[in-house]
Amino acid sequence: MERDMEWMNKAVDQAITGLHEGGMxxxxxxxxxxxxxxxxxxxxxxxDSPLRxxxxxxxxxxxxxxxxxxxxxxxxxxxxxxxxxxGAVVLCGIPRVVIGENRNWRSSEDFLRxxxxxVVVLDLEDCHxxxxxxxAVRPDLWTWG
Amino acid sequence: MERDMEWMNKAVDQAITGLHEGGMxxxxxxxxxxxxxxxxxxxxxxxDSPLRxxxxxxxxxxxxxxxxxxxxxxxxxxxxxxxxxxGAVVLCGIPRVVIGENRNWRSSEDFLRxxxxxVVVLDLEDCHxxxxxxxAVRPDLWTWG
Numbered sequence: 001m002e003r004d005m006e007w008m009n010k011a012v013d014q015a016i017t018g019l020h021e022g023g024m025x026x027x028x029x030x031x032x033x034x035x036x037x038x039x040x041x042x043x044x045x046x047x048d049s050p051l052r053x054x055x056x057x058x059x060x061x062x063x064x065x066x067x068x069x070x071x072x073x074x075x076x077x078x079x080x081x082x083x084x085x086x087g088a089v090v091l092c093g094i095p096r097v098v099i100g101e102n103r104n105w106r107s108s109e110d111f112l113r114x115x116x117x118x119v120v121v122l123d124l125e126d127c128h129x130x131x132x133x134x135x136a137v138r139p140d141l142w143t144w145g
Numbered sequence: 146m147e148r149d150m151e152w153m154n155k156a157v158d159q160a161i162t163g164l165h166e167g168g169m170x171x172x173x174x175x176x177x178x179x180x181x182x183x184x185x186x187x188x189x190x191x192x193d194s195p196l197r198x199x200x201x202x203x204x205x206x207x208x209x210x211x212x213x214x215x216x217x218x219x220x221x222x223x224x225x226x227x228x229x230x231x232g233a234v235v236l237c238g239i240p241r242v243v244i245g246e247n248r249n250w251r252s253s254e255d256f257l258r259x260x261x262x263x264v265v266v267l268d269l270e271d272c273h274x275x276x277x278x279x280x281a282v283r284p285d286l287w288t289w290g
Contacts, residue, residue: 050209051233056196064195084236087228087253088196108232 004076004098004122007031011076011100012126014041014054021046024141025078025130028058030094032073038062045141054078055085059092070094078127080106090115100127104135149221149243149267152176156221156245157271159186159199166191169286170223170275173203175239177218183207190286199223200230204237215239223272225251235260245272249280 007029014027018041026042040058043049055077065073070093078100081089086108089097096118102109109119135142152174159172163186171187185202188194200222210218215238223245226234231253234242241263247254254264280287 044209048209050204050207050237051201052205059195060197062195064189064193082236083232083256084229085232087230087232091227091229092195111228 003034004074004120007036007074007076008078008098008100008122008124008127010036010039011054011078012124014039015078015127015130018042018046018054019130019134024138025134026054028054028075028077030058030062030073030075032069037065037069037073051084053082053085055081056088059088065092067093074098076100079104079131080121081108081112083108083111086112089117096120098122100124101131103128104131148179149219149265152181152219152221153223153243153245153267153269153272155181155184156199156223157269159184160223160272160275163187163191163199164275164279169283170279171199173199173220173222175203175207175218175220177214182210182214182218196229198227198230200226201233204233210237212238219243221245224249224276225266226253226257228253228256231257234262241265243267245269246276248273249276 011027011029015025019025023045024042029039030037038061040061042054043052073094074096075094076098080099080102098120112119156172156174160170164170168190169187174184175182183203183206185206187199188197219241220239221243225244225247243265257264
């Protein structure tokens with residue numbers, strides 16, 4: 001749990017970096033055996049991308065890893081993953097997802113569990129607050145066109 | 146149906162281009178109101194990417210489109226979409242997916258239907274054959290690490 005908080009703080013750092021870039025404050029970090037493999041953040045606004053969510057950005061930044069590495073990994077994400085990102089977790093064979101908050105979005109935690117993925121929700125104000133503020137100020141970006 | 150075949154042939158062209166690049170023969174095309182918005186192909190091998198499936202490539206190539214455009218669109222893909230790509234379809238609000246074949250892979254057609262997406266399976270040998278051959282020759286790329 002203490003380690004989970006440490007890694008989640010790195011995901012929060014990514015979220016805040018995204019906010020400063022004019023993007024959505026959502027970050028993610030991929031970790032295996034106590035080491036950070038990659039970090040990423042939502043870049044929909046920054047890159048005019050429809051799909052570059054934080055988890056996708058993080059997994060793409062990690063590049064293609066051996067199945068054995070994914071099998072030991074945990075994906076930290078500040079916001080509960082959408083259906084696409086949950087599918088990416090299953091596709092990669094990541095066995096554990098730690099979520100910062102799921103009050104602003106929640107769609108796929110049951111799906112992840114049904115696929116055998118361990119899902120931990122930390123419910124942190126450091127994740128929930130910036131996201132809530134962002135949705136209030138930029139509903140256009142949040143609802144996305 | 147005739148138009149579907151025409152667009153699917155463009156997705157097959159993408160798949161064959163991918164094969165010639167050393168990648169998996171899977172292609173996709175996004176169409177709305179009789180016009181091609183974007184095309185894409187699986188680039189896992191070409192880009193050392195874990196997630197750049199044909200559907201993702203196609204949707205990223207289209208850029209971020211207005212919700213009203215997605216709402217009129219059809220995504221053509223030579224192979225039945227994985228959970229991530231099906232999630233991307235739902236995320237974008239694409240109401241119709243036309244699939245070239247689902248014998249080499251099938252995971253998410255029921256999910257798509259449960260989300261209100263129309264799913265059409267053409268079951269074409271032009272899609273199935275190259276994919277079957279590829280899986281037989283390059284199981285390392287297909288099973289992915």
